[in-house]
Amino acid sequence: MRPKDESKREAILNSAMVLINTYGLAHTSMSKIAREAGVSPATIYIYFENKDHLLITLYVEVKREMSRAILDSLDDDLEIRDAFRLMWENLYAYYLAYPDHFVFAEQFCNAPIVDAVEKEDAEGFFAPFTHLIERGQDAGVLKPVSLDLLLAFAFHPLTQLAKQHVKEGTAMDDEGLEAAFSCAWDAVAIS
Amino acid sequence: MRPKDESKREAILNSAMVLINTYGLAHTSMSKIAREAGVSPATIYIYFENKDHLLITLYVEVKREMSRAILDSLDDDLEIRDAFRLMWENLYAYYLAYPDHFVFAEQFCNAPIVDAVEKEDAEGFFAPFTHLIERGQDAGVLKPVSLDLLLAFAFHPLTQLAKQHVKEGTAMDDEGLEAAFSCAWDAVAIS
Amino acid sequence: MRPKDESKREAILNSAMVLINTYGLAHTSMSKIAREAGVSPATIYIYFENKDHLLITLYVEVKREMSRAILDSLDDDLEIRDAFRLMWENLYAYYLAYPDHFVFAEQFCNAPIVDAVEKEDAEGFFAPFTHLIERGQDAGVLKPVSLDLLLAFAFHPLTQLAKQHVKEGTAMDDEGLEAAFSCAWDAVAIS
Amino acid sequence: MRPKDESKREAILNSAMVLINTYGLAHTSMSKIAREAGVSPATIYIYFENKDHLLITLYVEVKREMSRAILDSLDDDLEIRDAFRLMWENLYAYYLAYPDHFVFAEQFCNAPIVDAVEKEDAEGFFAPFTHLIERGQDAGVLKPVSLDLLLAFAFHPLTQLAKQHVKEGTAMDDEGLEAAFSCAWDAVAIS
DNA sequence: GATGAATGAGCGTTCATTCAT
DNA sequence: AATGAATGAACGCTCATTCAT
Structure with a gap:
């Protein structure tokens, strides 16, 4: 099996932050985050339980x-x-x-x-x-x-x-x- | 032509504010605002051009x-x-x-x-x-x-x-x- | 406002039945039912609360x-x-x-x-x-x-x-x- | 090359049966079967060509x-x-x-x-x-x-x-x- | 003015399956 | 043989908005 790719996790977090700052929490979807991070929407769920967890993790x-x-x-x-x-x-x-x-x-x-x-x-x-x-x-x-x-x-x-x-x-x-x-x-x- | 009903406008604005404070901008939809205000979603568009205008009006x-x-x-x-x-x-x-x-x-x-x-x-x-x-x-x-x-x-x-x-x-x-x-x-x- | 269109309700129910019989409950999605019935997926939710309710209604x-x-x-x-x-x-x-x-x-x-x-x-x-x-x-x-x-x-x-x-x-x-x-x-x- | 593990095959088949009986064919996914059987989703594909084959094998x-x-x-x-x-x-x-x-x-x-x-x-x-x-x-x-x-x-x-x-x-x-x-x-x- | 019906696009999430180890 | 990572497509459902009355 492949090990988890730490750079993917960071790309996801960073993409979320950039999109949220640009378009707002209300207009930042998981699909957009995935596209911006260069991964599949499904991949996000390997690193984060759901959208709220992703956002909270980012904040913390x-x-x-x-x-x-x-x-x-x-x-x-x-x-x-x-x-x-x-x-x-x-x-x-x-x-x-x-x-x-x-x-x-x-x-x-x-x-x-x-x-x-x-x-x-x-x-x-x-x-x-x-x-x-x-x-x-x-x-x-x-x-x-x-x-x-x-x-x-x-x-x-x-x-x-x-x-x-x-x-x-x-x-x-x-x-x-x-x-x-x-x-x-x-x-x-x-x- | 009936005059616009000021109390409806107020109800819409206030419902938006309450929902946004409770659930956040990201989880406050026009339908929910309408339901909370006791009007039809279509009615909101009589008083406000679109969602952004409604929110901005509320803020101002x-x-x-x-x-x-x-x-x-x-x-x-x-x-x-x-x-x-x-x-x-x-x-x-x-x-x-x-x-x-x-x-x-x-x-x-x-x-x-x-x-x-x-x-x-x-x-x-x-x-x-x-x-x-x-x-x-x-x-x-x-x-x-x-x-x-x-x-x-x-x-x-x-x-x-x-x-x-x-x-x-x-x-x-x-x-x-x-x-x-x-x-x-x-x-x-x-x- | 438009009155509810009874023929749409029946088209939805019938499409669901046909698809379920052809492809099985497991492979019959709301989108497919909508397409078969000639309506938008969202329209189904005007007539039925959710997928389970639709299926149960059909059965009953x-x-x-x-x-x-x-x-x-x-x-x-x-x-x-x-x-x-x-x-x-x-x-x-x-x-x-x-x-x-x-x-x-x-x-x-x-x-x-x-x-x-x-x-x-x-x-x-x-x-x-x-x-x-x-x-x-x-x-x-x-x-x-x-x-x-x-x-x-x-x-x-x-x-x-x-x-x-x-x-x-x-x-x-x-x-x-x-x-x-x-x-x-x-x-x-x-x- | 390790021999295929018969007990794993059985566990997969049995897990599938239990989940299907509990939640239905429509809500039984390969991931859930894998989790229930205590194996990786990928492992199922060592024993069965795909989901349909698995189900048919189980039935037969x-x-x-x-x-x-x-x-x-x-x-x-x-x-x-x-x-x-x-x-x-x-x-x-x-x-x-x-x-x-x-x-x-x-x-x-x-x-x-x-x-x-x-x-x-x-x-x-x-x-x-x-x-x-x-x-x-x-x-x-x-x-x-x-x-x-x-x-x-x-x-x-x-x-x-x-x-x-x-x-x-x-x-x-x-x-x-x-x-x-x-x-x-x-x-x-x-x- | 006011409505509920109607919609295509998009939502968050999971799917069956394959990849890389 | 066996795995967890990875995915594009699809899931059930809701969105902002418009239509027809």
Whole structure:
């Protein structure tokens, strides 16, 4: 027997992402994914149980890669502000480097299908953020408010900015990034 | 010729919104919308040219209502901070009062179909925000950074918070709202 | 709106029967039925909830017609033997006149799907037989054995004979029919 | 080269029979048969040329075993009636002992695929019946009517009765069997 | 204006069979 | 001999839309 072809699995996942970003979840069919990936529709079902599983797998893997990218060069010895800044830059760099991942994740997580993602899979993504924020609060550097609140101010505006930049094909320069980070830091840090 | 029945139009739009929020854009068909609205599929085409037009109309109307809600009690004589605060509270109140509108808008604006919305329709929504921010910058109260950046920090975290609260069925109390607003203000105001 | 087209419903049912008799239940798809009936596959679903409902409806209607044919000219005033004979002849005549009905019913009732037929629908068919047999037993003309047993001998061999005749394109002449009926009568009557 | 594994062949045939009896010819796929038999779909094609061959082989083997069972203890020295009675009892016992065989055979032989069975394979089954009937007619014990007619009355009602008993999980006791046999004998014997 | 009937195209999925190991 | 991977065609069914009343 032939071994499973890992490149096929990835072609399927990537084709799904590209089509979803281009035409939307609503107009991306299994046949189209298969055609784009250069396989038979039936082949998809060797790698994924059904369409929902395929989409959820794609989301979870994208989120996992995002999570990994953010942690790059991160170190517990860094000052809170520097660590925060590094994650912020990592995230923005990731958004620019893999806009597909990012655009897909935003579409997916705003659709009801996201509720089918297992909780542990979903929340793993936020762990590095959470950890940093708790560290910052313990050190008396970050405001003593709820985690959700800090998360919303620390990283969500960046996502919003990246969304616009990806759509317009623009990007922030160092100065813009510096200004943006300042806003974020002012929002969450004790002045 | 009977006049078009406004209540039918409303029923169709509302049914679409409810189904899309429950099952997703991808699983909401014209037949289902018709059944939910208690009309024939053919009737929908009397009120809307086709499915895309129906969805876009729904989005634009939802956004327009949001816009209107935010402006409630707003007055150019208010101090910048107070005006900002009022809009912030209006928006959060609207999210809680009409979670359907809000959930639908988030799903829609993260799907590619949003690109089919006429620019003037889409941007009208932001006008009150824009106007306020420009006033604040002129007065030297808000940071002299790009409009997009201030918008991202001033209102986007609130959307993110509301998304969680709607999903979990919770809400911020006055104290929480105060803390959240402080973060937003610190992000955008000159300290 | 257009009224439902009764001729379409019948074309669908008849096409299904013809295809099932020719190619078997296993090789008769909704598309093929639609093509044979000259309608769109989607149209079938206006008249029948799904494939199973279509097949079951077909079976029940075929059985109902058989039942009606058997009762033709039947009269409670007839002697038991004459009534029995009339039903026997009616049934054989029906088999020869509508071999499709008969062949379909045999295939259907030997497949597991027959278990999905509502009991009352299924047993209505046997009512005339049952009634006659009970009358015969009360009159002391038929053997006092179980109903199932008498039914099995009174009518099932005829079905078997008809099956062969239909397949071979032959038929019993009057003499053959007389001989066959004698066997049946000897089987069930008190000598 | 390993020798073909007879137990695998049996497992495939038996799995096919079980699935067909449970879900019907129409819903029994090669993959399901393979899964049920604990082999790969490809393995089935080592033992059988294709699906039709598999089904036909199954039918022919089932019929051959039935045929063998009926002949058990049969002896040309027996009186016609006793021989007839023995075959009748053998057949009923076989039906009760191997209801799967019997249910499968009835489904199969009422579907068009039965026409693909080679004539000699199919008719071999009836040889013992035929032989007995001819002996009985020569001896002047059985009615001098066509073979098909006698066969239809002699054994077909039993099949019908067994079908009901298998479905209901009941069985005839000795008394019931005696009564049933009497009917059959009265049908075919010269009084 | 409003309807249920009607449709060809397409949906997600499984089919019987073959391939490559 | 035996396998799981792979497939194009077909499955049952629903889609967005239009027709006829």
